[in-house]
Amino acid sequence: MSKFILQCQGVSKSFTDGECQINILNSINLDLCRGQTLAIMGASGSGKSTLLQIMGGLDQPDSGEVILAGQSMMKLSPNMISALRNRALGFVFQFHHLLVEFTALENVMIPLLIARQAPYQARRQATSILKKVGLGSRLDHRPASLSGGERQRVAIARALVNQPECILMDEPTGNLDVHTATQVMTLFQQLNHDLGTAMVVVTHDLALAQSMQHQLDMQDGSLNQP
Numbered sequence: 405m406s407k408f409i410l411q412c413q414g415v416s417k418s419f420t421d422g423e424c425q426i427n428i429l430n431s432i433n434l435d436l437c438r439g440q441t442l443a444i445m446g447a448s449g450s451g452k453s454t455l456l457q458i459m460g461g462l463d464q465p466d467s468g469e470v471i472l473a474g475q476s477m478m479k480l481s482p483n484m485i486s487a488l489r490n491r492a493l494g495f496v497f498q499f500h501h502l503l504v505e506f507t508a509l510e511n512v513m514i515p516l517l518i519a520r521q522a523p524y525q526a527r528r529q530a531t532s533i534l535k536k537v538g539l540g541s542r543l544d545h546r547p548a549s550l551s552g553g554e555r556q557r558v559a560i561a562r563a564l565v566n567q568p569e570c571i572l573m574d575e576p577t578g579n580l581d582v583h584t585a586t587q588v589m590t591l592f593q594q595l596n597h598d599l600g601t602a603m604v605v606v607t608h609d610l611a612l613a614q615s616m617q618h619q620l621d622m623q624d625g626s627l628n629q630p
């Protein structure tokens with residue numbers, strides 16, 4: 405078994421803007437060990453979300469490769485990537501991407517149902533994690549009747565509920581007040597401690613960054629020590 409849960413090897417990405425090519429990621433190398441936690445900071449537009457999407461197999465690099473749990477995603481079929489991702493990765497997007505037709509509870513149950521858990525068990529597990537993010541009294545609300553921070557916490561609960569080995573999070577505390585952000589941070593630490601969950605967190609929040617074991621700074625397409 406690979407000691408790394410996630411690796412980037414020479415990951416590069418550029419976007420074309422009219423005739424202009426803009427290099428966003430410049431041969432990024434990154435090794436994340438199982439159970440490790442990492443914060444990625446850096447200016448707006450520096451490429452943090454782009455890197456996270458590539459790490460999660462949601463976007464393709466122009467060159468280089470991403471290796472998830474020892475398997476190169478390039479060499480897998482889309483179906484195999486989905487299966488591996490479903491098992492090993494949780495994802496919290498910068499924008500919540502909740503399903504608007506479904507309640508908070510249903511949104512959090514979905515990954516468990518996809519993983520073929522019995523509905524009653526999925527309901528129990530989803531309820532428990534929603535309580536942990538402080539939403540025990542919002543289970544039956546649809547996204548439209550939740551606040552921005554509540555939606556964000558539902559998205560966090562959804563990413564955590566099937567206890568993936570690694571969670572990728574883009575600004576998970578961006579819309580939260582200090583008190584709620586601290587609660588969420590404590591939950592991350594518990595998960596890391598109790599289950600050995602590895603995490604990559606993209607954030608502008610210094611307190612959250614410092615609660616991770618390692619910090620890196622995205623600048624000019626590279627990851628550097630801050």
Ligand SMILES: Nc1ncnc2c1ncn2[C@@H]1O[C@H](COP(=O)(O)OP(=O)(O)OP(=O)(O)O)[C@@H](O)[C@H]1O
Binds near residue numbers: 447498
């Ligand atoms: N699909 C795309 N087409 C063209 N340019 C893009 C695309 N996606 C991102 N970019 C550009 O790539 C750069 C990096 O974007 P990215 O979203 O990764 O930044 P970020 O570091 O996450 O910023 P923020 O902190 O504001 O979320 C930006 O300049 C953005 O405009």
Ligand SMILES: [Mg+2]
Binds near residue numbers: 452453454
């Ligand atoms: Mg971003």
